[in-house]
Amino acid sequence: MYKYDQYDQAMVDARVEEFRDQCRRRMEGHLTEDQFKPLRLMNGLYLQLHAYMLRVAVPYGTLNGQQMDALADIADKYDRGYGHFTTRQNIQYNWIKLEDAGDILADLAKVEMHAIQTSGNCIRNISADHFAGAAADELVDPRPYAELMRQWSSFHPEFTYLPRKFKICVIGADKDRAAMKLHDIGIQIVKNDEGELGAQFYVGGGMGRTPMIAPMIREFVPLDQLITYAEACLRVYNRYGRRDNKYKARIKILVHELGKEEYTRQVEEEFQHMLDQGIEPPFAELERIRPYFADPAFETGLSDDIDRSDPDFALWVDTNTHAHKAPGYVSAVISLKPVGGIPGDATAEQMHLMADLAREYSFDECRVMHTQNIVLPHVKKADLYALWQKLEAAGLGTANLDQIGDIIACPGLDYCSLANARSIPVAQKIAQRFEEKGQSNTLGELKLKISGCINACGHHHAGHIGILGVDKKGKENYQLLLGGSEGEDTSLAKITGPGFDEDGIVDAVEKATEVYLNEKQEGERFLDTYRRVGMAPFKEALYG
Amino acid sequence: MAELISENPAEALASGDVQFRFRDDELVSDPAVTVDAFVGQSNAVAVRIEPGDDARELLPHLDRIALVEVNFPAYTDGRGYSAARILREAGYAGELRAVGDVLIDQLSHMKRCGFDAFAPDAPLNEDDAKAAFDRWPHVYQSAADDRTPIWNLRHER
Numbered sequence: 001m002y003k004y005d006q007y008d009q010a011m012v013d014a015r016v017e018e019f020r021d022q023c024r025r026r027m028e029g030h031l032t033e034d035q036f037k038p039l040r041l042m043n044g045l046y047l048q049l050h051a052y053m054l055r056v057a058v059p060y061g062t063l064n065g066q067q068m069d070a071l072a073d074i075a076d077k078y079d080r081g082y083g084h085f086t087t088r089q090n091i092q093y094n095w096i097k098l099e100d101a102g103d104i105l106a107d108l109a110k111v112e113m114h115a116i117q118t119s120g121n122c123i124r125n126i127s128a129d130h131f132a133g134a135a136a137d138e139l140v141d142p143r144p145y146a147e148l149m150r151q152w153s154s155f156h157p158e159f160t161y162l163p164r165k166f167k168i169c170v171i172g173a174d175k176d177r178a179a180m181k182l183h184d185i186g187i188q189i190v191k192n193d194e195g196e197l198g199a200q201f202y203v204g205g206g207m208g209r210t211p212m213i214a215p216m217i218r219e220f221v222p223l224d225q226l227i228t229y230a231e232a233c234l235r236v237y238n239r240y241g242r243r244d245n246k247y248k249a250r251i252k253i254l255v256h257e258l259g260k261e262e263y264t265r266q267v268e269e270e271f272q273h274m275l276d277q278g279i280e281p282p283f284a285e286l287e288r289i290r291p292y293f294a295d296p297a298f299e300t301g302l303s304d305d306i307d308r309s310d311p312d313f314a315l316w317v318d319t320n321t322h323a324h325k326a327p328g329y330v331s332a333v334i335s336l337k338p339v340g341g342i343p344g345d346a347t348a349e350q351m352h353l354m355a356d357l358a359r360e361y362s363f364d365e366c367r368v369m370h371t372q373n374i375v376l377p378h379v380k381k382a383d384l385y386a387l388w389q390k391l392e393a394a395g396l397g398t399a400n401l402d403q404i405g406d407i408i409a410c411p412g413l414d415y416c417s418l419a420n421a422r423s424i425p426v427a428q429k430i431a432q433r434f435e436e437k438g439q440s441n442t443l444g445e446l447k448l449k450i451s452g453c454i455n456a457c458g459h460h461h462a463g464h465i466g467i468l469g470v471d472k473k474g475k476e477n478y479q480l481l482l483g484g485s486e487g488e489d490t491s492l493a494k495i496t497g498p499g500f501d502e503d504g505i506v507d508a509v510e511k512a513t514e515v516y517l518n519e520k521q522e523g524e525r526f527l528d529t530y531r532r533v534g535m536a537p538f539k540e541a542l543y544g
Numbered sequence: 545m546a547e548l549i550s551e552n553p554a555e556a557l558a559s560g561d562v563q564f565r566f567r568d569d570e571l572v573s574d575p576a577v578t579v580d581a582f583v584g585q586s587n588a589v590a591v592r593i594e595p596g597d598d599a600r601e602l603l604p605h606l607d608r609i610a611l612v613e614v615n616f617p618a619y620t621d622g623r624g625y626s627a628a629r630i631l632r633e634a635g636y637a638g639e640l641r642a643v644g645d646v647l648i649d650q651l652s653h654m655k656r657c658g659f660d661a662f663a664p665d666a667p668l669n670e671d672d673a674k675a676a677f678d679r680w681p682h683v684y685q686s687a688a689d690d691r692t693p694i695w696n697l698r699h700e701r
Contacts, residue, residue, distance in 0.1 A: 014679060035619075
């Protein structure tokens with residue numbers, strides 16, 4: 001994985017000093033709270049309902065054991081012994097004191113980490129496919145391109161006060177595991193007919209109040225023009241994105257209002273102009289970065305056999321592993337969704353254990369998934385049973401990847417000052433209901449996502465089943481949505497009808513799954529059945 | 545680029561006076577007119593860009609401009625950064641002055657985008673401003689200043 005050199009380290013260290021200085025000026029009264037707020041946000045510090053929240057960047061979701069250990073130490077030293085992995089492959093701490101923030105950033109810098117641009121109206125941490133460099137179906141590892149974009153977007157002088165936040169995602173496989181088309185810019189690394197690699201640009205996707213799937217605006221940007229093209233996309237947005245209404249300020253609204261053709265025309269015009277401006281990094285930089293993401297030293301001649309005699313283990317293997325490109329290896333997913341737990345939370349002890357397991361079984365590497373789980377990307381099949389036993393013993397062996405218990409949920413009204421309703425208790429009740437019914441496995445792949453307000457941090461638009469918490473005359477109310485998907489077949493979920501109270505929504509989810517089980521044909525997932533039969537039978541069961 | 549020149553001690557400055565300048569030519573004191581007025585009249589030498597203006601409208605007239613003021617009514621509105629770069633990319637070499645809600649923590653980015661004079665509504669603490677201009681030991685990207693990006697430093701012979 002990527003290692004900082006003297007320059008990267010100097011920049012992160014300078015940022016820590018800058019932030020300490022900003023805190024000092026705030027305390028001395030030279031900065032008003034209004035002036036300080038965007039500065040602390042660009043260092044990951046939000047003021048939540050009860051305390052400050054600190055969001056730490058995990059570039060393209062990749063961590064080594066030492067970094068995971070450092071995250072655990074921060075949870076112990078500055079928080080309440082746990083952290084929360086997020087849908088943008090980051091981690092956040094919910095009980096931070098402002099006066100500790102500078103020290104935490106300094107601790108992070110020691111392990112080549114930071115909280116730079118994890119919030120604010122700037123280019124956020126770049127995300128990527130969580131199976132990058134491991135998946136059997138991948139064309140190329142997207143992370144070298146994400147790292148190049150990390151450098152380009154860090155402290156970008158022109159794009160630090162954009163109309164609104166800006167999220168970029170890079171993938172390198174046809175199968176989209178990172179919700180790429182639901183980002184402000186989604187990039188797929190592709191090969192053209194001449195066999196050259198390039199970047200396919202999708203611009204103007206997003207969730208929030210107005211969910212949109214990003215249209216493709218350029219089929220192939222040569223890799224030696226990647227940064228210039230991205231810069232052109234951003235400049236058009238910075239100049240013409242709406243600033244009169246924060247809810248219409250994301251680039252998706254600009255692309256929608258101008259139309260894809262006109263936005264693309266403006267980007268291409270800016271791009272042609274910028275090609276002469278010396279914006280592009282030397283191609284040697286990409287070549288310098290690539291070897292950091294080279295394959296680890298996989299053993300050869302390994303068997304692909306797995307001893308499945310323990311049925312609980314066999315179930316976990318079937319649900320929580322993903323095909324690897326190297327024979328005898330597999331990617332193993334550690335579920336942070338135990339029944340009754342808080343989706344995405346891990347204790348400091350669990351983080352230390354995951355760090356140890358990464359070192360022992362996965363070439364000292366782990367990944368944060370946007371589904372709020374952790375991947376050990378390169379595990380020998382022969383080691384799987386021992387690994388699973390250690391996970392089980394630590395409460396990390398839940399076998400529910402992409403099943404109904406693998407719920408994405410935002411922090412909701414328990415933590416967040418924007419939320420209208422709680423998300424976590426609903427997730428817990430749904431997981432418990434289906435655990436009692438013992439149906440999780442029968443239902444198969446069923447992605448359920450919960451947001452506690454229309455800002456959609458829980459990705460409810462992209463759930464096979466989505467739940468949106470709203471405020472209805474001072475009471476929490478939950479709307480049910482069906483048919484969303486974040487994959488290569490990206491679609492937006494539709495609302496079934498009137499909402500439900502907290503217990504009602506759990507019943508409603510159960511009814512929806514019953515319709516599926518009655519209607520499903522051989523080999524169909526919930527989403528497939530919904531797409532075939534449409535909304536009507538679900539509505540009938542829910543409201544008939 | 546010229547050294548930082550503090551025009552006057554902060555306490556002697558009025559709102560909107562030039563406080564910091566990285567040029568050694570004479571301060572342009574002509575009143576700046578709007579972009580519309582500038583494009584339509586031939587004798588003005590100073591123009592003021594508001595956030596909604598298109599800086600490219602000035603490009604045919606660069607040879608008669610001595611001063612461009614870019615107004616930041618609110619420091620959170622970042623359109624002025626693009627306006628500055630567009631002018632510098634087109635070869636404008638005259639004074640480029642950031643005016644309005646100009647604060648300490650935006651100075652270094654403004655300078656990178658090509659601003660070489662700063663006239664904040666509220667005069668800034670000089671020591672804090674100097675620290676801000678000197679904050680970054682390196683830069684990742686190329687911009688309108690003459691700093692060499694990290695990725696070029698890495699691959700120099």
